[in-house]
Amino acid sequence: MYLYNSLTHRKEEFISIRPRKVSMYTCGPTVYHYAHIGNLRTYIMEDVLQKYIEYCGQKVERVMNITDVGHLTSDGDTGDDKMLKGAKRENKTVMEIAEFYTNAFFKDCEKLNIKKTDTVVPATSCISDFIKVISSLIENDHAYIAGGNVYFDTSKPEKYYVFGDVSGEDLAVGVRDGVEEDCNKRNKADFALWFTKSKFDDQELKWDSPWGVGYPGWHIECSCISMKYLGEYLDIHCGGIDNIFPHHTNEIAQSEAYLGHKWCNFWFHVHHLNTASGKMSKSKGEFLTVSLLEERGYDPLVYRYFCLLSHYRKSLVFTWENLDNAVVSYNKLVDKIVPLIDAQGKVDDYDFKRLKKLFTDSLDNDLNTSMAITAIHEVLRSDADPATRLALIKDFDRVLGIGIVEAAEKIFHKDDAEPVPDEVMALVRERAEARKIRSYALADKLRLQIESMGYEVRETRKGTEVKKIEPRIVRMRDEKKQEDK
Ligand code: AMP
Ligand code: ZN
Numbered sequence: 001m002y003l004y005n006s007l008t009h010r011k012e013e014f015i016s017i018r019p020r021k022v023s024m025y026t027c028g029p030t031v032y033h034y035a036h037i038g039n040l041r042t043y044i045m046e047d048v049l050q051k052y053i054e055y056c057g058q059k060v061e062r063v064m065n066i067t068d069v070g071h072l073t074s075d076g077d078t079g080d081d082k083m084l085k086g087a088k089r090e091n092k093t094v095m096e097i098a099e100f101y102t103n104a105f106f107k108d109c110e111k112l113n114i115k116k117t118d119t120v121v122p123a124t125s126c127i128s129d130f131i132k133v134i135s136s137l138i139e140n141d142h143a144y145i146a147g148g149n150v151y152f153d154t155s156k157p158e159k160y161y162v163f164g165d166v167s168g169e170d171l172a173v174g175v176r177d178g179v180e181e182d183c184n185k186r187n188k189a190d191f192a193l194w195f196t197k198s199k200f201d202d203q204e205l206k207w208d209s210p211w212g213v214g215y216p217g218w219h220i221e222c223s224c225i226s227m228k229y230l231g232e233y234l235d236i237h238c239g240g241i242d243n244i245f246p247h248h249t250n251e252i253a254q255s256e257a258y259l260g261h262k263w264c265n266f267w268f269h270v271h272h273l274n275t276a277s278g279k280m281s282k283s284k285g286e287f288l289t290v291s292l293l294e295e296r297g298y299d300p301l302v303y304r305y306f307c308l309l310s311h312y313r314k315s316l317v318f319t320w321e322n323l324d325n326a327v328v329s330y331n332k333l334v335d336k337i338v339p340l341i342d343a344q345g346k347v348d349d350y351d352f353k354r355l356k357k358l359f360t361d362s363l364d365n366d367l368n369t370s371m372a373i374t375a376i377h378e379v380l381r382s383d384a385d386p387a388t389r390l391a392l393i394k395d396f397d398r399v400l401g402i403g404i405v406e407a408a409e410k411i412f413h414k415d416d417a418e419p420v421p422d423e424v425m426a427l428v429r430e431r432a433e434a435r436k437i438r439s440y441a442l443a444d445k446l447r448l449q450i451e452s453m454g455y456e457v458r459e460t461r462k463g464t465e466v467k468k469i470e471p472r473i474v475r476m477r478d479e480k481k482q483e484d485k
Pocket of ligand 1: 238
């Protein structure tokens with residue numbers, strides 16, 4: 001598999017450090033609010049990556065943190081703690097907020113077919129690990145104490161701006177623009193590893209440390225949790241593109257300063273979901289959640305499908321119209337699978353391998369999910385027998401997780417369960433007679449009458465088919481507009 005590595009800015013062949021075992025670390029959510037569908041785009045694409053690696057026969061050990069302390073509203077170590085902000089907003093304690101939104105996050109993940117990582121680690125459960133690493137960084141002269149806080153000295157690593165996406169000059173421009181400067185820092189890019197009460201007196205959660213009672217910075221948590229659970233060498237680190245700087249840049253600086261060697265080989269970054277007014281973000285306060293999609297009648301898996309139609313390295317614009325287009329395309333795909341559901345017979349090995357290659361070639365090429373969906377269409381169009389086509393689609397959906405076979409099964413079995421009423425069948429027969437004598441105008445009239453009774457009639461290769469018109473997976477935009485009025 002070839003994967004784009006943000007560190008080298010190239011597609012590289014993905015080879016794990018240990019044979020057949022891949023370690024993967026994911027920056028988890030900051031649990032001060034619901035995850036928005038932008039955050040979830042990132043988790044959907046990371047889920048596809050994990051599932052594809054597993055599909056190819058490797059075991060994936062994946063760890064995710066839960067940021068329940070230390071993430072400030074500004075990445076420049078200034079502003080409020082986001083968790084505290086959430087607690088104040090809802091008049092609850094920080095721990096109550098963390099528990100509520102952590103559960104809400106995993107409920108959303110379940111609805112989107114995102115597999116929960118084997119290990120989920122709240123930052124507040126690892127304070128002693130952070131203290132151990134920070135102490136060692138002070139000892140080896142990569143960190144210093146100033147004004148009651150502990151800072152990482154970014155002038156110490158041989159190369160601090162490892163991703164090359166941001167430079168020291170960019171930061172200097174930010175400062176000229178009036179960003180408040182922390183005068184404790186030796187260098188502009190230095191970042192806090194540990195805050196003491198001297199800086200934020202209203203912080204609710206504080207712990208004792210060799211530097212005073214306080215709390216950890218955000219960046220140190222991911223380094224420590226990753227090293228604790230996945231060891232000194234990491235295969236893949238994931239996150240949204242906004243995490244490249246400063247979060248992942250700082251993670252690399254401190255982890256490698258602590259370990260004394262290279263830490264992580266591959267950096268997988270998912271580009272943003274944007275709205276017409278820019279990046280969807282929790283702090284802006286206006287964002288869409290999975291529950292909101294459901295309230296509007298959308299199946300969450302259609303949102304997953306919508307995400308997979310675009311490459312993860314392209315920003316994706318969310319509009320209701322774009323989502324509706326995805327719905328139409330999803331429904332068409334499911335409709336094509338329905339006739340395969342009762343396919344009998346043996347799977348043809350040759351055809352299976354030949355068509356599977358279209359799918360693996362797509363994902364091997366930097367996880368090209370939209371081409372992987374095209375591969376499903378190729379299977380449906382192919383001359384392979386129905387049992388082989390169905391087996392292939394089931395196999396692909398182990399990775400894509402869009403639930404197309406289950407959706408098709410539901411439609412298929414519903415037809416079985418409910419016989420078509422006699423009065424509808426009488427009209428169907430009348431229509432068939434009309435067609436026989438080429439009275440097409442009458443046949444059309446009868447078809448419309450059948451439709452008005454909630455049934456559709458189609459000519460297929462097997463003969464005339466009558467089935468109940470399913471309520472679509474979502475209502476269309478126009479219907480919603482009517483409703484809004
Ligand atoms: P947070 O809960 O803010 O810590 O973010 C959780 C994950 O969502 C991180 O990997 C972010 O990089 C990612 N993220 C934040 N905003 C977006 C967005 N608009 N589109 C895609 N991913 C995002
Ligand atoms: Zn992180």
